[in-house]
Amino acid sequence: MNLRLIKQRFMLHLDPVLLSGLGALLLVSLLVLYSASGGNEMRVLGQLGNIAIGFVALWIVANMPLHWLMRIAVPIYVLGMLLLIGVALFGEISHGARRWLNLGFMNFQPSELMKIAVPLMMAWYFEKHEATLTMKNYVIATLLLLMPVALILRQPDLGTSILIAASGFYVLFLAGLSWRVIGGLLVGAAASAPFLWNMLHDYQRHRILMLFDPSQDALGKGYHTIQGMIAVGSGGLLGKGYMQGTQTHLDFLPERTTDFIFAVYSEEFGFVGNLFLLGLFAFIIGRGFMITASASTYFTRLMAGSVTLTFFTYAFVNMGMVSGILPVVGVPLPLVSYGGTSMLTLLLGFGVLMSIHTHQRLVKT
Amino acid sequence: MTPHAELKNHQRERYLFSLRLVFCLSFVGLLMAILLARAFYLQVWKHEYFDTMAESNRIFVVPIVPNRGVITDRNGRVLARNYAGYTLELTPEKIKDLNATIAEIGKLVEIKPKDLRRFKKLMSERRSLQTLPVKTRLTDEELARFAAQRFRFPGVEIKARLFREYPLSETTSHLLGYIGRINQQELDELDKKNLAGNYMGSDYIGKTGIEQRYEKEMHGVTGFEQIEVDAGGRAVRMLSRTPPQSGKDLKLTLDAGLQEVAEQAFGDYRGALVAIDPATGEILSFVSKPGYDPNLFIDGIDTESWDALNNSPDVPLNNRALRGQYPPGSTIKPFMALTGLHFDVRSPSFSISDPGYFMLPGSSHRYRDWKTSGHGRVDLFASVVVSCDTYYYGLATELGIDRMHEYLDQFGFGKRTGIDLEGEVSGLLPSTEWKMKRHQQIWYPGDTVSAGIGQGYNLVTPLQLAFATAILANDGVAYKPHLVKEIQHAPNEPQAAPEPLYDLHIPAEHLALVKSAMQAVVKPGGTAVGAFWGVGYPVAGKTGTAQVIGIKQGEKYDAEKVSEYNRDHAWFIAFAPADKPRIALAVLAENGGHGGSTAAPIARKVLDYYLLGKKPKPLQKVVEKEGVEDD
Numbered sequence: 001m002n003l004r005l006i007k008q009r010f011m012l013h014l015d016p017v018l019l020s021g022l023g024a025l026l027l028v029s030l031l032v033l034y035s036a037s038g039g040n041e042m043r044v045l046g047q048l049g050n051i052a053i054g055f056v057a058l059w060i061v062a063n064m065p066l067h068w069l070m071r072i073a074v075p076i077y078v079l080g081m082l083l084l085i086g087v088a089l090f091g092e093i094s095h096g097a098r099r100w101l102n103l104g105f106m107n108f109q110p111s112e113l114m115k116i117a118v119p120l121m122m123a124w125y126f127e128k129h130e131a132t133l134t135m136k137n138y139v140i141a142t143l144l145l146l147m148p149v150a151l152i153l154r155q156p157d158l159g160t161s162i163l164i165a166a167s168g169f170y171v172l173f174l175a176g177l178s179w180r181v182i183g184g185l186l187v188g189a190a191a192s193a194p195f196l197w198n199m200l201h202d203y204q205r206h207r208i209l210m211l212f213d214p215s216q217d218a219l220g221k222g223y224h225t226i227q228g229m230i231a232v233g234s235g236g237l238l239g240k241g242y243m244q245g246t247q248t249h250l251d252f253l254p255e256r257t258t259d260f261i262f263a264v265y266s267e268e269f270g271f272v273g274n275l276f277l278l279g280l281f282a283f284i285i286g287r288g289f290m291i292t293a294s295a296s297t298y299f300t301r302l303m304a305g306s307v308t309l310t311f312f313t314y315a316f317v318n319m320g321m322v323s324g325i326l327p328v329v330g331v332p333l334p335l336v337s338y339g340g341t342s343m344l345t346l347l348l349g350f351g352v353l354m355s356i357h358t359h360q361r362l363v364k365t
Numbered sequence: 366m367t368p369h370a371e372l373k374n375h376q377r378e379r380y381l382f383s384l385r386l387v388f389c390l391s392f393v394g395l396l397m398a399i400l401l402a403r404a405f406y407l408q409v410w411k412h413e414y415f416d417t418m419a420e421s422n423r424i425f426v427v428p429i430v431p432n433r434g435v436i437t438d439r440n441g442r443v444l445a446r447n448y449a450g451y452t453l454e455l456t457p458e459k460i461k462d463l464n465a466t467i468a469e470i471g472k473l474v475e476i477k478p479k480d481l482r483r484f485k486k487l488m489s490e491r492r493s494l495q496t497l498p499v500k501t502r503l504t505d506e507e508l509a510r511f512a513a514q515r516f517r518f519p520g521v522e523i524k525a526r527l528f529r530e531y532p533l534s535e536t537t538s539h540l541l542g543y544i545g546r547i548n549q550q551e552l553d554e555l556d557k558k559n560l561a562g563n564y565m566g567s568d569y570i571g572k573t574g575i576e577q578r579y580e581k582e583m584h585g586v587t588g589f590e591q592i593e594v595d596a597g598g599r600a601v602r603m604l605s606r607t608p609p610q611s612g613k614d615l616k617l618t619l620d621a622g623l624q625e626v627a628e629q630a631f632g633d634y635r636g637a638l639v640a641i642d643p644a645t646g647e648i649l650s651f652v653s654k655p656g657y658d659p660n661l662f663i664d665g666i667d668t669e670s671w672d673a674l675n676n677s678p679d680v681p682l683n684n685r686a687l688r689g690q691y692p693p694g695s696t697i698k699p700f701m702a703l704t705g706l707h708f709d710v711r712s713p714s715f716s717i718s719d720p721g722y723f724m725l726p727g728s729s730h731r732y733r734d735w736k737t738s739g740h741g742r743v744d745l746f747a748s749v750v751v752s753c754d755t756y757y758y759g760l761a762t763e764l765g766i767d768r769m770h771e772y773l774d775q776f777g778f779g780k781r782t783g784i785d786l787e788g789e790v791s792g793l794l795p796s797t798e799w800k801m802k803r804h805q806q807i808w809y810p811g812d813t814v815s816a817g818i819g820q821g822y823n824l825v826t827p828l829q830l831a832f833a834t835a836i837l838a839n840d841g842v843a844y845k846p847h848l849v850k851e852i853q854h855a856p857n858e859p860q861a862a863p864e865p866l867y868d869l870h871i872p873a874e875h876l877a878l879v880k881s882a883m884q885a886v887v888k889p890g891g892t893a894v895g896a897f898w899g900v901g902y903p904v905a906g907k908t909g910t911a912q913v914i915g916i917k918q919g920e921k922y923d924a925e926k927v928s929e930y931n932r933d934h935a936w937f938i939a940f941a942p943a944d945k946p947r948i949a950l951a952v953l954a955e956n957g958g959h960g961g962s963t964a965a966p967i968a969r970k971v972l973d974y975y976l977l978g979k980k981p982k983p984l985q986k987v988v989e990k991e992g993v994e995d996d
Contacts, residue, residue, distance in 0.1 A: 170389075173385060173389075174382065174385050174386070174389075176378075176381055176382070176385065227422075229407060229415065230415050230418045230419050230422065231419070232404070232407045232408060232415070233407040233408060233411055233412060233414065233415025233416070233418070233419075234412070234415045234416045234418065234419035234420075235408055235412075236408055236409070236412045236416065237408065237409055237412070246419055246420075246422070246423045246593075247419055247422065247423075250422075250423050250593070250594070250595040250596060250601065251595045251596035252419075252422050252423070252595075252596045266404070266408065270408060271404055271405060271408040271409055274401075274404045274408070275401070278397060278400060278401060278404075281397075282397060285393060289386065289389075289390055292386060293383065293386060298378075301382055305386065305389070309389060309393070312393050312396075316396050316397075316400065319400050320400065320403075323400070323403045323404065323407060324403075324407075325399070325403050
């Protein structure tokens with residue numbers, strides 16, 4: 001096989017359009033990480049490693065035929081649930097939360113696995129009952145969603161549970177959950193809000209309260225939000241320049257390489273930079289919608305739509321919390337924030353999207 | 366189900382899915398727009414606000430305190446200076462157990478009970494997060510010992526500071542005043558005047574005296590360093606530096622040597638002395654006895670020292686020269702004589718026959734002369750020389766109180782001189798209008814009689830009397846008394862010479878008569894001859910006695926019988942050389958008795974030093990000449 005053929009085989013199940021969007025965003029990530037870490041090459045190399053692992057996973061999943069995906073949906077979901085229960089019973093406690101499972105050789109966070117497993121399971125379930133969808137199926141699907149969400153919420157991990165709840169809800173919505181039920185759920189949610197409020201941990205309540213008035217506790221819980229807003233606002237139209245952000249480089253900004261990396265970017269590249277970044281996200285999401293719209297089966301449509309919308313939710317919640325319109329819930333900026341696990345699950349998701357896109361293309365031709 | 370129906374169903378399903386997808390797409394678009402709007406709001410609309418926030422986050426402004434101006438006397442001798450020293454300061458908010466910490470520090474550095482008492486006083490009046498000195502002026506050894514152990518004492522720091530020092534201590538206390546720690550009230554005051562920024566790093570402010578009056582000039586302009594800090598408050602780099610402008614140095618009109626001589630001349634007497642250069646109004650000496658050590662006040666005085674000063678029967682904190690009000694007694698007579706001549710009520714040749722008392726027409730009340738047998742025939746010249754009371758009883762009665770008020774007012778009696786010190790009092794020069802206003806009473810002829818010899822309602826401060834004497838010495842041309850000769854200025858900056866306030870236009874023959882009578886006071890036959898025996902320059906003077914308690918009709922005042930604090934105050938005013946005066950002064954010796962025997966010798970020492978450069982030997986007793994008495 002010559003080089004061209006190797007390349008062809010390699011690219012066979014990848015989508016060059018989506019790939020270029022992801023590549024651009026990952027380049028931005030490396031660039032901003034270098035500044036956010038104060039010029040630390042190790043951080044950049046670490047992220048490069050995360051990308052490499054994530055990309056291998058993406059390539060593998062993208063090359064999986066769709067029926068494989070369908071076949072692994074149930075086992076992965078069951079495994080994930082078992083692990084979540086394991087975490088609840090034997091998990092490692094770190095920073096006051098029980099999220100990790102010590103596997104001896106590595107710490108593993110099963111909730112990350114569920115970001116893919118839950119929509120996969122629900123899409124599989126709807127595909128199974130496509131012809132005879134009744135109210136009962138929606139209820140069971142909802143239960144499939146709520147069980148892991150409740151377990152993760154108890155860890156506690158508000159950010160992840162929101163993202164998983166969102167990904168599951170998108171499946172329900174795209175599967176045609178009737179507007180009347182959605183309306184009823186909204187009313188119900190509003191009515192049960194006080195009850196849910198009591199379920200939340202103190203720190204979660206605090207974070208929600210800070211949304212309304214971060215200055216209330218400027219040195220405590222509101223500090224993150226205020227410093228983030230100052231960083232974004234002081235960036236101005238054109239930004240302070242690469243490596244020139246004072247909020248970033250003088251340590252005022254917390255969690256610069258992870259949850260608050262958007263503030264670093266905004267401070268240094270300004271409003272114009274944000275236009276570019278949002279454009280990049282819009283491009284990736286737009287491509288995701290195109291793949292969703294052209295997906296051939298019920299399962300693939302639901303799965304592609306959920307992955308695309310969850311990716312958007314990630315981005316929106318993160319940028320919203322950094323710019324002070326959403327509470328700080330601990331959601332990273334997808335593909336930009338430093339972090340191996342989220343990089344892996346996100347790229348896995350895009351692998352699913354590419355598999356859906358390339359395999360049906362092959363089917364068509 | 367037919368394939369057709371299934372296909373249709375499939376199409377409908379796809380259609381419904383597409384609708385949902387379009388809905389999602391619009392939802393995504395809407396949220397994207399919200400993010401964009403938020404970014405626009407923060408980065409464009411409110412950019413300036415957040416930019417300011419970011420700047421104030423990272424930029425820390427450190428004030429650089431300017432050096433306070435130095436005060437020197439007219440010859441350049443330093444009266445108030447700054448010296449660098451180390452203090453040990455605590456921030457009470459940062460220390461858990463204050464007493465334990467101080468006890469621990471006490472093992473390394475000697476902390477006297479006095480330091481502790483002062484620290485407690487400072488604690489009660491401190492501003493929040495202020496650092497308070499627990500020990501000032503560390504020795505090199507103490508400094509080294511503490512520095513080696515400082516890690517054990519969070520919230521305790523060694524600070525290098527400039528200290529104020531008054532080398533002449535008590536001698537200059539009442540005119541220089543002192544600086545002290547800024548209290549809340551002064552801080553509010555500075556805030557109102559928009560000066561709080563200039564005092565950001567300053568701990569001290571002038572509290573009394575020259576230090577208070579010339580605070581603005583001597584404080585200087587605070588400089589600033591803008592330092593970039595990180596979130597931990599660590600300095601990263603200096604962004605800019607505005608150097609401070611040192612406070613201006615003051616050169617006083619005071620002659621420190623003269624001041625020392627004057628202060629020593631009082632011996633154990635309480636009292637005051639003010640000496641003025643009559644040709645300029647420059648104050649050469651300004652003494653109030655007893656004084657106090659102003660250095661005690663700088664870092665907050667401890668309670669014990671404060672109580673000692675505050676409760677002393679000698680009231681050392683009272684500035685007698687500026688705020689002490691006493692009847693002028695016979696020292697008013699030269700001015701009364703000029704008043705009589707001015708209104709043509711007396712001619713130089715007019716004389717009375719003094720029986721030793723004066724009676725108002727239609728009254729049997731006898732206003733006694735100090736000399737019960739009377740002075741015999743007394744004209745204006747003699748009335749000053751022998752200090753004849755009867756002469757002035759009659760003169761006052763004929764003048765009337767309002768004419769006396771009109772003329773004496775021009776010598777500065779009954780009003781503030783306008784000296785450059787805070788807290789001057791006005792004394793009292795009575796008039797019919799004043800009595801009606803103040804006491805709702807008409808003026809009685811008897812009031813005028815005692816006013817004629819400077820008793821009754823009359824009150825003067827030593828400063829006022831010195832001012833009046835200076836006007837007389839300078840032939841009626843008045844210069845405002847002042848303590849500051851020069852405020853530091855650029856070499857080519859023009860300085861205004863003192864301008865006369867006004868001229869009384871006293872006829873030369875009136876002046877010559879009164880001045881020659883005053884010269885005769887210090888010669889044989891005069892009331893102050895004892896003190897000026899063998900004087901080497903022409904002196905003009907006048908004795909005076911101010912009654913502290915009233916004496917009933919038919920009784921005689923006996924200094925031996927009344928307690929020390931009820932004895933009469935002794936006055937002496939003088940100027941010299943009489944023909945071309947270079948110095949005019951007023952001396953008050955509280956409870957000193959006779960002006961001629963206690964106040965005049967003090968004046969003699971001062972004049973001798975100023976005019977001849979003669980330093981009096983300490984502990985030299987003045988020989989009192991018997992037989993010469995004042996009223």
